[in-house]
Structure formats: structure tokens, C-alpha cells
Amino acid sequence: MIEQVGRRTVAAIKAVGRFGHFVEDLARAVPDVSVWGPLTLAQMRRVGVDSLPVALFIAAFTGVVLALQASYTFTGTVPLYFVGTLVGKTMMLELGPVLAGLALAGRVGASMAAELGTMKVTEQVDALETLAYDPQSFLVLPRVLAGTTMFPVIVALAIVTGITTGWIASLVLLDLSTQEFLKGLKLFYRFKDTWFGLFKSATFGFTITLVACVVGLGTRGGAEGVGRSTTQAVVYSAVLLLVLDAFWALVLLR
């Protein structure tokens, strides 16, 4: 029992050490702009195209459900235009970034971990190194930068979609007028609502892609290893995303 705890502790410390080295190598690759620059644009396109449909799909239905739940909760006690407030605030501060982030952890994180894991076990990463490329600047930096910059864009579109579907649901299903919905939407709006959600989603994008790269490039053992890495990337990203979500709420919303 004690031996097992000891072994796990040592393994955890080693993993932290490896992660530290990874981040150090990543920082060292930053000046290699001629390599990661063009690749980042390609990755941004890929992250955007891959993620947008699923993020918008989730946001669209979330907006409708939020409007209906708000109306159900408020009936008879709170003026119905508060539906606009709840839809807007919730989409901007929490559900937009978090739901899109979780969906993207599954979509983008899994895809990146599987791709890099396959490259690792088939020696493509070694081949890259022998061609005098640094895998950090060729593989990791473009993905992390793409995730960090594109996630806020995707989340912004998701928020807009969620609010729009919430508004449509309010018009069609709750007999709320556009003026009333907008009144509610503007009521407690602060600019912080916007930047908080977008900033948070940038940190989610950074975390999801970094975790996918670390796990993917650490893959060992053929197809089974790739499968394991893919699952690990999704689980670790989702857990870290929720921890980060709580962290930013604690730091920035108090």
C-alpha cells in the first residue's frame, strides 16, 4: 500500500517535471516564427471549421432552454422581461464559454491528441526532428496559438447564437416582445460580462490544446496508446476546464 502510494507520488512528480520541461521547450520555440507562423494560420482555419458547427448547435439549443426555464422559474413572481437578463448573462458568463469549451475539448482536444499520438508512435515526430525541425515550433505552438485565438471567436459566435435563439423562443413561445427581451438583456449588462467570457474562453482554448499536445506527444505503444492518449486528453481537458472556470469566477467576479 505504502509502496504503491510512493510509486504514484514519484510518477506524479515526474509528470509535473515533464510538463515543466515541455513548457520550457515551448517558450524556446517562440522565436522560430518562420516555422510556426504559416502553420498557425492553417491550424486556426482547422480549429474554426472543426469546432463551429458543434459549438453553435449546442449554443442554439441552450438559448432556447434557458429562455423556457427562466420563464418557468419567474412565472408570477418576477417580470418576464428578466428572461432576457438571464439568457444574456448566463450565455455570456458561463454557459457559452463552458459548454462550447467542453464540446471543443471533445472535438479539438481529441483530434489533436490522436493526430500527434499517431505521429509519435509512427516515428513522424522523430522524422521531423531529424529534418532539423523543432516539434514544439512545428506541431505544438501552431495548435496552442490557434486554440487560444480561435476559441474566443467561436465562443463569441456561440453566445450570439444562444442569445438569438433565446430571443426567438421568447417571441414565439413566451409571447415576450423584442423590446421587453432587449430591456431585460440590457438591464444588468456590464462590459465585463463580454470580456470575462471571452478571456475565459481564451484560457480554455490554451489549456485544451496544450493538454492535447502534451498528452499526444507523450503517447507510447501503438494504436492502444493512441486510444489511451485521446481519452486522457479529453478527460484532463474537461477537468482542467471546470477547475479554471471556478478559478476565474473566484478571481475576477468577486
Place this chain on the structure above:
Amino acid sequence: MIAFQDVHKAFDGHVVLDGFTLDVQDRETIVIIGYSGTGKSVALKHVVGLLQPDAGDVIVDGRAVSTLERAALLALRREIGFVFQFAALFDSMSVFDNLALGLRRRQLSDDEIAARVQEALALVDLTGAEAQYPAELSGGMRKRVGIARAIALRPRYLLYDEPTTGLDPVTAAVIDQLMVRTREHLGVTGVVVTHDMRSAYTVGDRIAMLYEGKVRQVGTVAEIQATQDPVVRQFIEGRPT
């Protein structure tokens, strides 16, 4: 010149190289033979710094590989072509891009890159395969593209990791001829890791047998063929006991 100097390497306590020492002279092709899992590929990966030795070092033209800074290591890698056991082609890229990738790192113009790619593909008899993707190629073709990718860089050293493993005898012979032709054409220093004795006799100037982490015997092809060492004899004759 490449010098393996008392290289030690273990993975999770399992000793693979245990004082591996071997000199590779300029413009010769040396073949490292040995049983599967004895560390031949591990030795080769130390030359380009893909693995770090636990003790000892590999010296390439006076540079101790394990002590090189990142920039110096990348510069060293520009002088070395590495042919991987399963070719390790980038499966998301066409044959042309697989070959051009390393050349783009050398600040060549697009015309020069295209010319070098054509030249390398012609050398491996794959002219016209530029637009194909690795998934569309046979095993032998993939190996040849892997060799073309390495020679397109015009390296001083070429390292081959099991270049004929998994190929039928005719395709293996084609690869052997290709390695000989490459040496004659480019005058490079070569290190070939294999357990295919026919290949070793065809391409090697000298042969070294790696056994229990050390060089058991090293000599010319004739010396190895005439060896009285029972371990080497058993291996080259392929006798079970």
C-alpha cells in the same frame, strides 16, 4: 567521422547498450547487425540526439552529441539523413512535400527545392510519384520515398534503420542496390542497422555485431563471413542453436 564512445543506455532498468564503442570512418558504410531488441536502432538514434546516453557519448566530427545546445543539435541534424524502419513519412503530406519539408528548412528557393526533389525521386526510381500520398504507396515505395527524403538533403551521413525489414526479397534487393548507388553517387558515410545478412553483405564495407549491449566483433565482410566466433557465426548462419 562518427564515434560511439562507451555508450550506455537503459530503459526502466533494462540495459540496452552497455559500453557500446564503434568508430565509423568517413565515406565507409558500416552495418550494425544483431538480434531483434539488442539496441541497434537505439544506438542509431543517439547519433542524431533523438535519445540521450546514460553514460558515454557519440562524437560526430568532434562534436559530442549529448552536450550540444539545441541550435547546434539542429545544425548537426542538417548534415545527417535518417531513414526510418517504417519510413515515417508524414501521412498528411504528398510525396513532394515529404521531400521538400527538410529542404525548406535550408532556405532554398522553390525552384531549387523542386529540382532537388525531382533528382532524389529519380535516384530511387520514383519519378512521377510527387503528387501521391503515403497511404497510396506500397511498402517498398514508402521505403524508397524515405530514402529519397534523406538523400534530397545531400547529407554527409546517412543512417538507415532496418531498411529492408518487412520487404519481399526482390524489393529488399532493390533497396540494397539503391543504398549502394546512393553511396557511390553521393559519397556519403553510412550506418546501416539490419538483421538481414544478405543486405549487410551487399551494402557494408564493414560489419559490426552488437551483442549484449557491446560490439561483439567488427570487421570487413570477408572477416565476418570467416569468423570463428560462435555467437557471430550462429547469427550470420541463422542457426537456431
